[in-house]
Amino acid sequence: MSDLDTQTRDALAELLLAMADDEFVLGFWDSEWTGIAPILEEDVAMSSVSQDEIGHAKALYELLAGLTGDDADKIAFGRPAEAYRHAALMNHARTDWAFSIARRFLYEHADAVRLESLAASSYEPLADLAVKMRREETYHLLHFDLWLRRLAEGGEESHSRLRGAIEALWPDAQAVFAPLAGEARLVAARILPESLEALRARWLERVTERLQAVGLAVPPTAGSPEADGRTRRTDEFAWLHGEFTMVSGSEADATW
Amino acid sequence: MRDKAGPHDRVWEVFRQEAEGDPMIHGGSVKAPDEELATHYAREFYGRRQESQRLWIVPRDAITELDDPDLLKPPFDRSFKRPGGFLIKHKLEAARERAGSPQVDEVAE
Numbered sequence: 001m002s003d004l005d006t007q008t009r010d011a012l013a014e015l016l017l018a019m020a021d022d023e024f025v026l027g028f029w030d031s032e033w034t035g036i037a038p039i040l041e042e043d044v045a046m047s048s049v050s051q052d053e054i055g056h057a058k059a060l061y062e063l064l065a066g067l068t069g070d071d072a073d074k075i076a077f078g079r080p081a082e083a084y085r086h087a088a089l090m091n092h093a094r095t096d097w098a099f100s101i102a103r104r105f106l107y108e109h110a111d112a113v114r115l116e117s118l119a120a121s122s123y124e125p126l127a128d129l130a131v132k133m134r135r136e137e138t139y140h141l142l143h144f145d146l147w148l149r150r151l152a153e154g155g156e157e158s159h160s161r162l163r164g165a166i167e168a169l170w171p172d173a174q175a176v177f178a179p180l181a182g183e184a185r186l187v188a189a190r191i192l193p194e195s196l197e198a199l200r201a202r203w204l205e206r207v208t209e210r211l212q213a214v215g216l217a218v219p220p221t222a223g224s225p226e227a228d229g230r231t232r233r234t235d236e237f238a239w240l241h242g243e244f245t246m247v248s249g250s251e252a253d254a255t256w
Numbered sequence: 257m258r259d260k261a262g263p264h265d266r267v268w269e270v271f272r273q274e275a276e277g278d279p280m281i282h283g284g285s286v287k288a289p290d291e292e293l294a295t296h297y298a299r300e301f302y303g304r305r306q307e308s309q310r311l312w313i314v315p316r317d318a319i320t321e322l323d324d325p326d327l328l329k330p331p332f333d334r335s336f337k338r339p340g341g342f343l344i345k346h347k348l349e350a351a352r353e354r355a356g357s358p359q360v361d362e363v364a365e
Contacts, residue, residue, distance in 0.1 A: 041286050041297040048304050143296055 004123075007246055008189055011182020012123060013068055014085075018180065018230055019114070020060035021086035024076060025237070026107060027053030028244050029094050038097055049140055056133050063125055077248040081241040088172035091234040095165070098151055098158060102165035103173075104144040106207060110176040112141055112207065113203045122190040126181065145210065152214035163216055170219040178229025197224060208238070268294040269319065271312040272302050291315075317332055 004012065031050040037043035090109060094100050115137060118130035128139040151158040177200035188190035208218045265287045271280040283302045288294035291313070298313045322328065 039287070041288060041293075041300070045296060045300045048300050068328070101358070139296075148291060 004189075006022065008185055008191070009067060009184065011180070011185045012126075012191055013064055014180050014182050015186060016126070017059055018087075020057045020075075021084050022090060022107070022111070022176065023053045023060065024057035025086040025240070026103075027051070027057060027085065027091075027092040028240055029090065030100060030104070032094050041120040049143065052136055052140070056136075059129055060135070065130060066125075069240040073248070077245050081238045082231075084233070084237070085230045087127065087175040087178065088232055089169060089175055089228050091232070091237045092169070092237045093240070096174070097160060098161035099168075101144060101147045102162055103150055103169055104140075105148045105165070105210075106169055106173040107176065108137065108140050108144050109210075110173065110199075110203050110205050111139055113199050113206070114176070114182045115118045117194050117199055118192070119189075122193075126191070141216070148210065149214050152216055159215075160252060165209065166216060167219050171222065172229075174221065174225040175229025176200075177203070178206065178225040179227060180230075200225070265289070266294070267316040268298065269314045270298045270302050271314070272308040273310040274307065275309055278309070280310070280326055282306075283311075285316065286313075 027050045030046055030053070033050075034043065034047040037046050048061050059074065059075055059077070064070070065072040065075060089103060092099070092103070112134070115130045115134045119134060121127040121130065148162070151162045153159070177196040179196060180186070183192065183196060187195055204221065211218050266289060267285050267287055267354055269285050270283045272283040273280050286297040288297050294313050294315075298311050302308055302311055309343060
């Protein structure tokens with residue numbers, strides 16, 4: 001919106017990019033299950049959920065592009081790997097089914113907490129989008145809570161794989177709430193109605209309750225997320241970036 | 257025709273309604289170990305494109321099947337049991353004549 005001052009607009013752009021990249025990168029990782037998920041029905045379900053995330057990313061990139069006068073496709077596909085701002089949780093390859101389910105479980109609850117808060121954002125286009133996204137995310141939450149329980153209670157192997165994945169991902173999951181440079185400004189303008197630390201506390205409460213309910217230990221949390229939670233990148237992500245930019249990079253400025 | 261479904265791959269028949277008030281129409285089936293996952297998969301297969309107003313998800317083994325040809329297709333001409341089984345063309349013509357209404361050429365059986 002034009003009535004935002006430059007610094008507030010930059011802060012909002014930073015928030016939108018973080019959220020869009022979370023959804024975009026996770027959507028790509030999990031779309032890798034297409035064709036190889038444990039059962040045919042789940043193959044369709046996982047692919048569909050991944051498409052939902054790409055759809056949410058598209059809406060967020062478009063909102064961002066409208067704000068900065070940029071192009072949504074360029075933002076999505078035209079950046080080098082280091083310029084992506086997804087949380088470190090999305091730095092990892094899909095690994096095995098338990099790992100993908102653990103990540104989904106941790107992320108879906110973080111996303112839910114974030115969207116619940118943003119539904120009351122003073123920046124109306126974002127509030128409207130958050131309300132729409134929440135309706136679709138309701139099903140995602142149900143689906144991955146269900147899978148978490150099944151793997152946790154499914155037997156020794158699935159339980160231990162899941163436990164290992166939760167432990168491995170736990171520090172990077174905090175990074176969904178890593179501080180943003182313009183956060184204070186966003187909170188002051190009520191574009192972000194609550195601080196990211198407040199959101200993280202709520203997320204922690206919810207995932208703790210669910211993990212305990214299915215007999216999974218909650219790993220220790222080493223304080224607030226690090227400042228580089230959204231900037232540190234891995235070789236695994238660099239590989240994925242090469243994959244998802246391959247087609248758009250093959251013919252710069254082509255009209256598809 | 258019934259599948260032997262093990263505990264991990266029960267078959268669920270899915271019926272869908274396109275708009276409020278429409279009849280429930282059989283859409284197809286999904287495999288799932290229980291009602292909870294069957295509901296999720298039915299949603300993915302028959303509702304993810306917003307094409308359904310409502311779904312019914314029914315375990316196939318809850319369906320009573322009747323396909324006995326002796327009961328359904330007995331070897332006699334039973335066409336007279338259909339609503340069109342009686343030829344009423346001439347009776348209709350006579351009735352119209354009595355009522356003085358104009359002649360209609362074609363009256364469906």
